[in-house]
Amino acid sequence: MIKRTSKKFIDNLVKNNPNWNILDIGCGYTAHEKANVVCDVQDLSNYYKEKKFIKLNDKIFPFKDKEFDFVIASHVLEHVDDVTFFISELERISTKGYIELPTLLDDNLVFENKNDHLWQMEFDDVESKLIISNRIQFIEPILTVSSAKQFLKYFKQSLNLELYWEKAIDYKVEEKNIENYKKISRLILFRKFVSKLIRNVIR
Secondary structure, eight states: OEOOOOHHHHHHHHHHHHHOEEEEEETTTTTOOTOOOEEEOOOTTTTTTSSEEEOOSSOOOSSSSOBEEEEEESSSSOOOOOOOHHHHHHHHBBSSEEEEEEEEHHHHHHHTTHHHHOOEEEEETTTTEEEEEEOOOOOOOOOOOHHHHHHHHHHHHHHEEEEEEEEEEOOEEEOOOOOOOOOHHHHHHHHHHHHHHHHHHHH
16 A cells, blocks of 8 residues: 655654654665664765664665564655665565655756656556656756755645555556657747746736
């Protein structure tokens, strides 16, 4: 089962279960404060001195089956080469967790995503299923990571997918044919914007 949730709900959930063994994987320098175990491909052991830090050296997570009560994977899945294996590992080491991902809009708007992201994600609310597809750049980016963060305050649901799962992560990997899509031109958008401004001034 996987469904939409909110970061606020997840924060309250882990706060109300202080005895949970919680893993935050692939978080870099932004591990959840309630996570007692942090795992990343970088060696951040000096940064996380008050938490147990495990460096990920292989595809297989260095944890036992169902070792954790809850696992957090925030803005990780879009970076991994083998999403199928990564998801199976999440399911193996825990019974539930939180996954946060960029929406198609966020993925396309931010400069850094163009080179860093391998996959794009959508959520099928009818089937309650995560849809994973090869990445396509629909529009040339216009925002930096830091500027995009300012948008999150007002447009979080438009920019982030926040998902809660239990027992299993229902998902489907799809192949998109880039030839079926026409890139949105920034120049055309800008021209339309300027044209609209001029018309408003004339009025």
